[in-house]
Amino acid sequence: xxxxxxxxxxxxxxxxxxxxxxxxxxxxxxxxxxxxxxxxxxxxxxxxxxxxxxxxxxxxxxxxxxxxxxxxxxxxxxxxxxxxxxxxxxxxxxxxxxxxxxxxxxxxxxxxxxxxxxxxxxxxxxxxxxxxxxxxxxxxxxxxxxxxxxxxxxxxxxxxxxxxxxxxxxxxxxxxxxxxxxxxxxxxxxxxxxxxxxxxxxxxxxxxxxxxxxxxxxxxxxxxxxx
Ligand SMILES: [Fe+2]
Numbered sequence: 284x285x286x287x288x289x290x291x292x293x294x295x296x297x298x299x300x301x302x303x304x305x306x307x308x309x310x311x312x313x314x315x316x317x318x319x320x321x322x323x324x325x326x327x328x329x330x331x332x333x334x335x336x337x338x339x340x341x342x343x344x345x346x347x348x349x350x351x352x353x354x355x356x357x358x359x360x361x362x363x364x365x366x367x368x369x370x371x372x373x374x375x376x377x378x379x380x381x382x383x384x385x386x387x388x389x390x391x392x393x394x395x396x397x398x399x400x401x402x403x404x405x406x407x408x409x410x411x412x413x414x415x416x417x418x419x420x421x422x423x424x425x426x427x428x429x430x431x432x433x434x435x436x437x438x439x440x441x442x443x444x445x446x447x448x449x450x451x452x453x454x455x456x457x458x459x460x461x462x463x464x465x466x467x468x469x470x471x472x473x474x475x476x477x478x479x480x481x482x483x484x485x486x487x488x489x490x491x492x493x494x495x496x497x498x499x500x501x502x503x504x505x506x507x508x509x510x
Pocket of ligand 1: 310314357439441443444
């Protein structure tokens with residue numbers, strides 16, 4: 284399958300002043316588009332041509348893995364940002380309190396992990412198969428879906444994500460990440476995931492135009508095919 288560029292779910296200038304239009308033009312229009320285009324070139328006439336992005340990530344190495352994982356990670360990251368303020372759902376908030384003590388303690392621990400990630404990479408809030416929340420970091424293109432974790436929230440800590448707006452001050456970028464963090468997106472995945480686990484026979488999603496449904500359908504397919 285030919286992988287397509289995910290359009291931003293907001294205007295290029297909608298996240299300013301926290302993430303500028305210039306940053307998004309480079310980040311989405313050059314870096315992210317570059318991963319998608321390179322991936323499509325690399326998979327031509329290979330077994331990967333028929334695979335979903337998630338399947339490609341699970342089954343590839345080298346340049347195909349790097350570009351596929353970066354395509355997924357960025358598509359996920361765009362949806363983790365919101366120009367309007369959002370809050371975690373009651374269910375997610377309770378789980379965050381159980382795992383980290385409070386929402387503020389979670390944010391502090393996540394920021395610390397993101398700031399401490401050496402070099403290029405990502406900081407994630409993920410949920411495991413026992414529905415326990417974790418903070419993870421990954422280097423370069425690596426992604427929690429390689430290891431059966433379901434991501435809920437991510438912050439891109441490659442320099443291209445923040446250098447135009449913050450230069451080398453990753454901590455300031457993290458401070459403002461919390462203004463933009465899309466808790467509605469994270470909560471929807473968390474709650475849909477719980478629903479899938481409690482009633483595996485019900486249809487996973489019914490809206491093909493909803494990117495959350497597309498993501499969860501992909502994950503459910505992977506879980507089914509790996510059991
Ligand atoms: Fe990036």
